[in-house]
Amino acid sequence: MVENKKNKDKAAKPAKKIKDMMSVAARPEVSDLIAHRLRKYYDAVAAQPVPDRFLDLLNQLDAASSSKKSE
């Protein structure tokens, strides 16, 4: 893992390799790993509590629309 990291900057491979990689990527152990890492990355962000700024914003929008309605 650590050794792989050293090669990382050379990772932007030419498009030719992409085609070969399609079949590698389709292997269940590879596609499952990609799926798992994507979800882990996504869930780490999505698991954060909703910041107050958004709840405040919704409250403001709510207040603005109900005061308009009552006029």
Place this chain on the structure above:
Amino acid sequence: MTISAEFRAQIIAAIPGLRAFGLSLTARSDKADDLVQETLMKAWKHHESFQQGTNMKAWLYTILRNEFYSQIRKRKREVEDADGIYSSKVAVHAEQDGHLDMADLRIALAKLPEDQREAIILVGASGFSYEEAAEICAVAVGTIKSRVNRARARLTVLLHLDEDEAVTLDAQSGVNLIGVQRN
């Protein structure tokens, strides 16, 4: 017509996913949250155009995505120059995350073309079907499938998953690969 409590609750429920999607588009959490804010304001303003019974989550993601691309169009020149900057920013922010394999993934995602990145995020992480992702991106289902396949292939290279060792040694990610292979 007042905004129903249900509409509001659905919006709130979608915020965490919208932030994650925004972050994957912009690579910056401050920009992502600005996008989410715009999305909430637009959703609120146009709530009447949302058809009850249809997919609220997909509707919100579509708004966020449209907002992202309309901002890009507004400062097109800046963005065209910024291709390399995007990647380097991601690298900086990703390293602050601390999680090494998460940082690797963010950097790899940043190297994907935008259309592939959003396709794989929508399908591979946000939990949308190919059909829903196609609707969100306003393209054909086949286009989404091909973008997802290309994105997977590229990630395989960028994450060194084409090296057998790397796959089997990547136990830290928590995937039980032996279990996967066992069928």
